[in-house]
Amino acid sequence: MEATLDCGEHILVMPGGMQEVVLSQRHMLDIYDEHRGIFRVSMEKNIPIIPVFCKGENTSFHTYNVFGSIRKWLLGKIGYPFPTFFLGPFKSNIHIIIGPQLDPNDYEDVEELRHAFYLEFARLILKYAPEEVLGDNVSKWVQAIKDK
Numbered sequence: 001m002e003a004t005l006d007c008g009e010h011i012l013v014m015p016g017g018m019q020e021v022v023l024s025q026r027h028m029l030d031i032y033d034e035h036r037g038i039f040r041v042s043m044e045k046n047i048p049i050i051p052v053f054c055k056g057e058n059t060s061f062h063t064y065n066v067f068g069s070i071r072k073w074l075l076g077k078i079g080y081p082f083p084t085f086f087l088g089p090f091k092s093n094i095h096i097i098i099g100p101q102l103d104p105n106d107y108e109d110v111e112e113l114r115h116a117f118y119l120e121f122a123r124l125i126l127k128y129a130p131e132e133v134l135g136d137n138v139s140k141w142v143q144a145i146k147d148k
Contacts, residue, residue, distance in 0.1 A: 005045050012052075029058055029125060030135025032116075039114045043104045051099035051117055053124040058133070061088030099124050119145060 004011055042049050064085040065071075071081035099120045107113040122141035125134070134142060 002041060002045070005041070005047060012023050015021055028135050029129055029138050031121070031137050031143070033118050033137050035091045036110060036114060039110045039117065043107070043110055046104055048101045048103050049113070049117055050101050051121040051124060053097045053099070053121060053128065054094055055092040055097060057127050059092040060089070060094065061086050062092055063111060095128070097124050 001011060006043060006062040007070065038049070041047070063088075067083065071084070102113065103114055104113055107116060118141050122138065122145055125138055126142050126145060131139075131142070
């Protein structure tokens with residue numbers, strides 16, 4: 001990723017990965033909000049970040065959360081939540097919603113940029129998704145917006 005940026009190319013990185021596979025349930029929105037690498041790179045390379053929400057993505061598959069604690073442990077140890085069982089893809093309407101650009105120069109450190117990103121991400125979700133589908137981590141960020 002950093003080599004691509006060093007060559008002057010742009011990249012698109014969206015939250016989501018194996019952590020979200022472990023957290024996700026069909027028709028529920030959740031996110032693993034402990035990612036930090038992309039925010040560190042943004043600050044080091046002085047590259048803006050733009051939050052993007054894919055509405056409907058969570059309805060395109062169903063993950064069976066069998067062996068949940070073992071899968072979480074394996075994810076931490078080897079980076080993959082084996083065994084992973086899922087059905088899909090299912091036909092679903094997916095809408096891509098783009099948030100405001102966040103300039104890393106506007107933030108003191110990685111944590112402040114990360115926090116701003118997840119607040120903006122939660123604003124997009126709050127505006128475009130019904131609250132009854134929000135998982136625990138997304139709900140935490142949505143509540144932070146409501147408390148302001």
